[in-house]
Amino acid sequence: MIETNLDTTCHIGEVTFKNPVVMASGTFGFGREYGRVYDLSKLGGISGKGITLHPRPGNPGIRVYETPSGMLNSVGLENPGIQTFLQEECLFWETLDTVRIVNLGGGTIQDYIEGARLIDEDSNRRSAAGRRAVDMIELNISCPNVKAGGMAYGIKTSIAREVVREVRAATTLPLMVKLSPNAEDIADMAQMCEQEGAEAVSLINTVSGMKIDVHRRRSVFENLYAGLSGPAIKPIALRMVHQVCQRVSIPVVGMGGISCAEDLIEFVMAGAEAVQIGTYNFVNVQAGADLAAGVERFMAEEGIASLSEIRGIL
Numbered sequence: 212m213i214e215t216n217l218d219t220t221c222h223i224g225e226v227t228f229k230n231p232v233v234m235a236s237g238t239f240g241f242g243r244e245y246g247r248v249y250d251l252s253k254l255g256g257i258s259g260k261g262i263t264l265h266p267r268p269g270n271p272g273i274r275v276y277e278t279p280s281g282m283l284n285s286v287g288l289e290n291p292g293i294q295t296f297l298q299e300e301c302l303f304w305e306t307l308d309t310v311r312i313v314n315l316g317g318g319t320i321q322d323y324i325e326g327a328r329l330i331d332e333d334s335n336r337r338s339a340a341g342r343r344a345v346d347m348i349e350l351n352i353s354c355p356n357v358k359a360g361g362m363a364y365g366i367k368t369s370i371a372r373e374v375v376r377e378v379r380a381a382t383t384l385p386l387m388v389k390l391s392p393n394a395e396d397i398a399d400m401a402q403m404c405e406q407e408g409a410e411a412v413s414l415i416n417t418v419s420g421m422k423i424d425v426h427r428r429r430s431v432f433e434n435l436y437a438g439l440s441g442p443a444i445k446p447i448a449l450r451m452v453h454q455v456c457q458r459v460s461i462p463v464v465g466m467g468g469i470s471c472a473e474d475l476i477e478f479v480m481a482g483a484e485a486v487q488i489g490t491y492n493f494v495n496v497q498a499g500a501d502l503a504a505g506v507e508r509f510m511a512e513e514g515i516a517s518l519s520e521i522r523g524i525l
């Protein structure tokens with residue numbers, strides 16, 4: 212830790228993050244295992260593994276495959292369901308001194324609404340008892356398994372609008388909507404989220420990709436396509452974050468391939484309020500702690516007192 216008066220704080224609505232380093236959904240579980248390796252209070256926040264109203268077993272077959280500078284995954288949102296999350300994982304989350312974000316997925320609009328309502332109710336009950344466990348909902352409309360009339364919610368703005376509107380109405384918790392790079396127009400999508408009352412947008416989720424096993428003459432994945440993440444997608448993510456920041460005035464949380472402090476600073480310079488770290492957690496188990504320290508080091512070396520000095524500087 213560097214002993215200075217550096218201001219690394221970030222803000223989404225009333226929520227303050229002590230630094231811009233947030234762990235990305237699906238790459239950090241609910242934080243328990245990583246908490247045995249380093250102190251999670253070093254993190255700006257954690258976005259938990261995506262949860263759905265009902266438990267999901269996830270996809271059969273191969274789920275992850277390493278690619279040049281990245282990986283493909285087809286996990287299929289395996290999760291224990293919201294009730295188990297609220298009963299078990301929230302007890303752990305109550306103890307954490309970092310921003311706790313529930314990543315909410317769904318199969319139908321009703322699932323999303325009911326899920327948001329349950330999280331909201333539980334959150335109110337815990338907060339009233341002084342045992343807050345959840346600070347924000349990250350609405351994942353970009354899950355490749357979520358279909359509406361054959362079209363993923365995250366692709367068409369008009370379909371996504373209904374989900375965002377209904378979930379917004381179902382919770383008073385701050386709402387961040389996670390966007391897909393596979394959207395027809397990601398800046399349009401972000402603008403819609405702002406219009407519907409979201410406090411923030413986060414982007415990008417994985418980029419749809421493919422891997423063929425030439426000996427078996429078929430896709431490696433049962434679902435045919437899978438989601439590409441890691442350094443391979445960083446230039447795309449950075450460009451999209453920059454485009455979205457030009458279009459909306461709510462905070463933008465950037466992610467995609469961040470693997471060092473300089474990567475993170477690029478996203479901030481493109482306009483991101485904070486960032487999320489996904490695949491790099493699989494490369495460096497201490498990724499969060501290292502990046503939080505790396506940001507401070509970069510700021511000290513470059514004579515930057517507050518991240519706000521360089522945010523959106525482009």
Ligand SMILES: Cc1cc2nc3c(=O)[nH]c(=O)nc-3n(C[C@H](O)[C@H](O)[C@H](O)COP(=O)(O)O)c2cc1C
Nearest residue numbers: 235236237261284351415416440441467468489490
């Ligand atoms: C194995 C794996 C599981 C993921 N699961 C989720 C999930 O449940 N919900 C979600 O919104 N994003 C999920 N993601 C996407 C990441 O949160 C992130 O958006 C993406 O991987 C890009 O960031 P990265 O390049 O730093 O990994 C998952 C990614 C990976 C690699």
